[in-house]
Amino acid sequence: MMARMPWFLRRILGIVPTLFLTWSIVFGVLQLIPGDPVMLALGGTPASDEVLDNERRRLGLDQPVYVQYLTFLKKMAVGDLGNGYSSKQPVSEMIAARVRPSLELALGGLLVGIVLGVVLGIAAGLRPHGWIDTATMSTALVGVSLPSFWIGMLLIYVFGLQLEWVPILGDGIDALILPSITIGLFLAGGLARLIRSALIETMAQDYIRTAHSKGLSIVRVVAKHAMRNAIIPPITLLGLQFAVLIGGAVVTERVFARAGLGSMLIDAVLTKDIPLVQGLVVYTTTAYIVINLLLELLYGIVDPRIRSRRA
């Protein structure tokens, strides 16, 4: 039956078991938290047995684990993530309220990463072993060893505190500059490497020589002929990084004191707010899976050869 469906429907249905397994792992792992969840739900305030029992019943914790698991899956499927222990608010609303700062940061970081990565990657790829190439590739190598929280703090110190060029706190677009650079720098390294190697490979192809010999300018050759064929690996990298980032840049948000999903996750772990941890991890992993799917569908549209491959 699956074989006769259009390729995109097959792909879309294909994520159902993945989502089911992912959610099951999150549920299973959080079952291992030691201690009575009811005590955690009440935030450690002393309570009578009666209060504890009522709370247990209200949260469904008096049911056997498999019933809790089925209820959990049912609720996840309709987007009900339960209520947070400390705020008593629906987790889905709490997450929705924090999506914006994380999304802004993800987009800002992506923008910086793309601009830097594409420019350096093309410059390096057009003249392999030239000075731009050598400098970019050694910086990328050093860059993977740099702690992002340290870079963030150094940026704050130099541009925020010493030079006072940009504010280090606030909701404005200018407060987004330094955290975006922090994230962008890390994206740029990997992106530049990918674009460089893809470009070196494509520039050696016959059709590029043909394009050159037709007298096309180098800009036209790179933009119209070479980049088109070198674009899929970089888009994959960016797509997956974006998918991670919209779940909250845990470290960067902490450094720049931004109230996004990443810092919310840390606080939820520290306060042992299990439904909130569960909701955030479910949201992050689901977003990751869905974006992955969208990327695959996109490739299928761009490159018909991919459609025929096994799902």
Place this chain on the structure above:
Amino acid sequence: MTTTAILPPRRLIARTLGTPGAVAGSVILAILVLGAIFAPWLSPFDPNATRVCPRLAAPSLQNLFGCDLFGRDIFSRILHGARLSLAVGLLTVAISLIAGTFLGMVIAFLGGRADRIGVRLLDVMLGFPAIVLAILIVAVLGVGAFNAALAVGISGIPRIARVIRSATLTLVGREFVDSARAVGASQTRILRRHLLPNLLPIVIVLGSLDLGSAILSTATLSFLGLGAQPPTAEWGAMLSAGREFMRYAPWTMIFPGLALFLAVMSVNLVGDRLSHVLDPRASGSDG
């Protein structure tokens, strides 16, 4: 991959030091390791002794890297931090490697349904962003330096298991495994005596490539408040404390960060080179 013979130690060292980057990495790493081992003798002060110098005092001859909020000597704390970071990094990698190798070998060797289910689960685990998986595990284990190492180690298992599974599959069909079976070797014996030795070069490569990010990840958890807790002298935790005072005392965050960066970079430089020497084809691949 074929059965790469492990070179004799002297030749291995000579070839590993074949590039300027690897030499620089080895020198920095050697200094850090020596510093870590001899920290109690090299540190001018007790790393946890407060008021050995004025609060947030700038770097000077007595206090090379300055002092923190409690008047503790930052240089002494960084030296002791090296012990923790290196030890925790090794522990983390050991957890991922041992469990990942075992898991990967077993599912590949069993094959059939066990392999299909195993691969499916591993792929799902790989869909979790690494830091989120580590944080989820900390949520279960609780905060602390040891738990952070455990969390990073466990979150690294699926990736190792995936690579080892692929490598094992290429070995299982080979003649020496068939002949071992033919002479009646037990399954455990084949796994232990025939497959494991052939997988060792890959395991070493994976470990050397992972050590840098293991050190970085555990320091990251400490920075986030999920790993080593104050007053432990740990680089990530020191950076977190230094963040508060960087306006008045930037050295509280500059030096711990520099130490962390140098440690991770030197390990990466050496690991990268070692992986080329041990197995030119396996380096950087993820099976």
